[in-house]
Amino acid sequence: MWNACAPRVCPHVFFISETGTNSFYLRDDGLNGDRVAGDYIFTSEKCRYDPNIAMPPTDPDEPVGIYQNNLNDLWVDSDYFLITPSLAILNTNVPAVETVMLASNIQVSAHLINLVTTNRELQRVLRIGGGLTALTQRIYSVLPDAFDFLPFFSTDHIEYSNRLTSANFVSGKYMPVSRNFTGTGTSVFDNTAAFGSSGRLKAIPMMDIMERGINSSQNTAHEISHHWAAELSTSLFITSGDGHYSPNSFINSILGGQYKAVTNTGPGGGYIKRCFYMDYTNATPLDKYLMGLISTSAVPPVLVSSNTLVIPCDGVVSNFRAPVTISNIVAVHGVRTPGPATAQKDFRLGFVAGSHNRLLTATEMTFYDLLAAHFTKPLASNYPPPMITYGWTPATKFFGEGTTWNSDVLGLIRPTITNVQWLVNGFRIDGTGYPGRTYRLLGSTNLNSWTQVTNKIAGTNGSFSLHDNSQPRPTTRWYKVSTP
Numbered sequence: 001m002w003n004a005c006a007p008r009v010c011p012h013v014f015f016i017s018e019t020g021t022n023s024f025y026l027r028d029d030g031l032n033g034d035r036v037a038g039d040y041i042f043t044s045e046k047c048r049y050d051p052n053i054a055m056p057p058t059d060p061d062e063p064v065g066i067y068q069n070n071l072n073d074l075w076v077d078s079d080y081f082l083i084t085p086s087l088a089i090l091n092t093n094v095p096a097v098e099t100v101m102l103a104s105n106i107q108v109s110a111h112l113i114n115l116v117t118t119n120r121e122l123q124r125v126l127r128i129g130g131g132l133t134a135l136t137q138r139i140y141s142v143l144p145d146a147f148d149f150l151p152f153f154s155t156d157h158i159e160y161s162n163r164l165t166s167a168n169f170v171s172g173k174y175m176p177v178s179r180n181f182t183g184t185g186t187s188v189f190d191n192t193a194a195f196g197s198s199g200r201l202k203a204i205p206m207m208d209i210m211e212r213g214i215n216s217s218q219n220t221a222h223e224i225s226h227h228w229a230a231e232l233s234t235s236l237f238i239t240s241g242d243g244h245y246s247p248n249s250f251i252n253s254i255l256g257g258q259y260k261a262v263t264n265t266g267p268g269g270g271y272i273k274r275c276f277y278m279d280y281t282n283a284t285p286l287d288k289y290l291m292g293l294i295s296t297s298a299v300p301p302v303l304v305s306s307n308t309l310v311i312p313c314d315g316v317v318s319n320f321r322a323p324v325t326i327s328n329i330v331a332v333h334g335v336r337t338p339g340p341a342t343a344q345k346d347f348r349l350g351f352v353a354g355s356h357n358r359l360l361t362a363t364e365m366t367f368y369d370l371l372a373a374h375f376t377k378p379l380a381s382n383y384p385p386p387m388i389t390y391g392w393t394p395a396t397k398f399f400g401e402g403t404t405w406n407s408d409v410l411g412l413i414r415p416t417i418t419n420v421q422w423l424v425n426g427f428r429i430d431g432t433g434y435p436g437r438t439y440r441l442l443g444s445t446n447l448n449s450w451t452q453v454t455n456k457i458a459g460t461n462g463s464f465s466l467h468d469n470s471q472p473r474p475t476t477r478w479y480k481v482s483t484p
């Protein structure tokens, strides 16, 4: 919703090449920056944002100062790639986020975990399959078990060289880790230990690169929704058996069945299937029920056609089954347990971005950090729920029903100093941090070399008290608190 033209056909007037033109070429001929001819790694000419052109205005529901777009100009031969190369722009008036190194190959900011990776693991999982446990174990070696979901952003993109290979069409995936509820068609299990979590982690939603995976919040909300919804028995006729709703159901969910049956006023009568009709501002009632957020009485019946073939968009719906009611669902699966009174409603997300053999730059960290913070941004009660289809908009109201969403990373562990006090024979600092995490008091006489004075594990309420009782102490000493 940047401007009047559709995103896929906008001319790329924002970028200029080194020679000042708007035309770019992707090349694999070993020239003009491309390292090796014929290796199927295509390199663009250098380009930059044209400073003479103002950035498009930000949609009120999207983060300020960010712009994502695909580059149709970089299209040398459409037979090579399934998706168009993308660029993201961060306005220079957006300040860089603070980053802290938690290990030599892990940096974090307020809302992002950046891992140096060596095997392009996320793209492998999206295209081939495989695991992410080696990466998540690294996360838990430096951060607490404080996340329900670890959504992964792609920072690169790989395709099979036959661009129409089916795996190239995967724009996101859901990797289950544990489930602790019943009544949804799934079983209770706990595989958290393999991922390095002590029981909290629920799933890993994975998103493909930029325009493919994060040009709107829909992909991320879809993958998160897989944790609860659309696993009902196919005997109910509303699911397709692969974690999505049947294309012949009219449930209007983010997980499929995004259709509406409208009265056919033309010859033949009956109903017409209208596609992509879901309410993109609120999750469908059945999905909220499966999340444990609303009761059975709030779930309306679902219309399903009995056609054996998938009805095409705008096709005639010739016949319907009896509507599938919540009683039908409960008869097969039992009532969703726990229900609205006790089901989890506070969700913590730790957004992750792996980067191949390097750390993300300050600009990249800021870009992904802003996206993560925005996805979980609280909205005032009277703020209209944003559409999650166009643009990267907060998903908090989409799930709604009193749920709270949080994407803190650095803020989880950062110590807050609450008291600094000289004692008769020492020095004392009180503060709060993450319960069970070690906080160290470091001392220095020259601000260059620091030595540990003492350390404490934060209590169950996060509080700690660090005392320097060493005798004798230097007449002047600088202190700082760090974790670990």
Ligand SMILES: [Zn+2]
Pocket (backbone or CB within 6 Å): 222, 223, 226, 243, 244
């Ligand atoms: Zn899906």
